[in-house]
Amino acid sequence: MILLVLVSALASALLDNVTTVLLIAPVTLLVCDRLNINTTSFLMAEVFASNIGGAATLVGDPPNIIVASRAGLTFNDFMLHLTPLVVIVLIALIAVLPRLFGSITVEADRIADVMALDEGEAIRDRGLLVKCGAVLVLVFAAFVAHPVLHIQPSLVALLGAGMLIVVSGLTRSEYLSSVEWDTLLFFAGLFIMVGALVKTGVVNDLARAATQLTGGNIVATAFLILGVSAPISGIIDNIPYVATMTPLVAELVAVMGGQPSTDTPWWALALGADFGGNLTAIGASANVVMLGIARRAGAPISFWEFTRKGAVVTAVSIALAAIYLWLRYFVLLH
Numbered sequence: 001m002i003l004l005v006l007v008s009a010l011a012s013a014l015l016d017n018v019t020t021v022l023l024i025a026p027v028t029l030l031v032c033d034r035l036n037i038n039t040t041s042f043l044m045a046e047v048f049a050s051n052i053g054g055a056a057t058l059v060g061d062p063p064n065i066i067v068a069s070r071a072g073l074t075f076n077d078f079m080l081h082l083t084p085l086v087v088i089v090l091i092a093l094i095a096v097l098p099r100l101f102g103s104i105t106v107e108a109d110r111i112a113d114v115m116a117l118d119e120g121e122a123i124r125d126r127g128l129l130v131k132c133g134a135v136l137v138l139v140f141a142a143f144v145a146h147p148v149l150h151i152q153p154s155l156v157a158l159l160g161a162g163m164l165i166v167v168s169g170l171t172r173s174e175y176l177s178s179v180e181w182d183t184l185l186f187f188a189g190l191f192i193m194v195g196a197l198v199k200t201g202v203v204n205d206l207a208r209a210a211t212q213l214t215g216g217n218i219v220a221t222a223f224l225i226l227g228v229s230a231p232i233s234g235i236i237d238n239i240p241y242v243a244t245m246t247p248l249v250a251e252l253v254a255v256m257g258g259q260p261s262t263d264t265p266w267w268a269l270a271l272g273a274d275f276g277g278n279l280t281a282i283g284a285s286a287n288v289v290m291l292g293i294a295r296r297a298g299a300p301i302s303f304w305e306f307t308r309k310g311a312v313v314t315a316v317s318i319a320l321a322a323i324y325l326w327l328r329y330f331v332l333l334h
Helices: 002-014 017-035 039-056 062-071 075-101 108-115 126-144 153-168 172-177 181-199 202-214 218-235 238-255 264-276 285-296 303-331
Strands: none
Touching (some): 002 017, 017 039, 017 285, 039 075, 039 264, 039 285, 039 303, 062 075, 075 126, 126 153, 181 238, 202 238, 218 238, 218 303
16 A cells, blocks of 8 residues: 555656546556455545645646746746655655554465566557657656746646657547546636636735735735635635635735745645645545546445545644744744
8 A cells, every 4th residue: 555655646746646546546446356455445545645746746736737827936846845745744644544544454365466467468559658758758857947948837738748649649539539628618717707806806805804814924824825725625626726816825925025935825825725635525636536436446435434534634734734834934944
């Protein structure tokens, strides 16, 4: 389980948490079937790890992309500021796994069955795998080189997608039918609504109210954002929540522009949304995908079963995030 948790976290940081669940879950189902052990605990542990690992980089979780776009943060900024915390939270997750899921006993002959599997048989096109790997390396190199290249991460991702279309040999109808048009239209409508809230002054009024509540203190503001973001992201999907909150945080940062560590509210928003996604089964898109996979595999996970475990993981994650933000930006910098 620990190995799958670590792989899930790393893959989520490099890809994104939804893609990670889609890739790791089939492997988990196969291994658990061969070992004759409960699948649900493994799937939940992996999705917890993927949501945590996704916080480490700009591309690891969709809320990070939204935050980076609004705040002008780079791929390297996320690596520098959030990756250390993600490592700490992952260690804490591994420490609480035995309490969450109990001990797992596996028969020796079952282990031999798993070790006898030939992973090479799962690769249907080695040439395409190599090409995709090369494109992925180029895309991440461009992300890291952003301060030199001055190319927006969104453009880098689009160029990478275009290269994959070319090397894959897919027809126009094949790749166009694979695009999640419903999702794109949903976000287009969402950002139009958020823009309307900004234009009508609603966001500005909310920013003033939050400033009065915290007294304009950036420490209190960061903790307010972190504390509010986690539970709300657990109730609604963290993507629309962050899309709605970014103009508000931008207003708050503008008001407190003369204070040090003005990026801290952005980190608080990203961490609260990413870690809060573990709170309930609907807190993150990866959770919904995982529940669907579990149901189709004949191992359904109830909403409350997920929430009981997720609440513990979220509480530990947010507590560590609060300590990290306090020490790094308000103690060690002064």
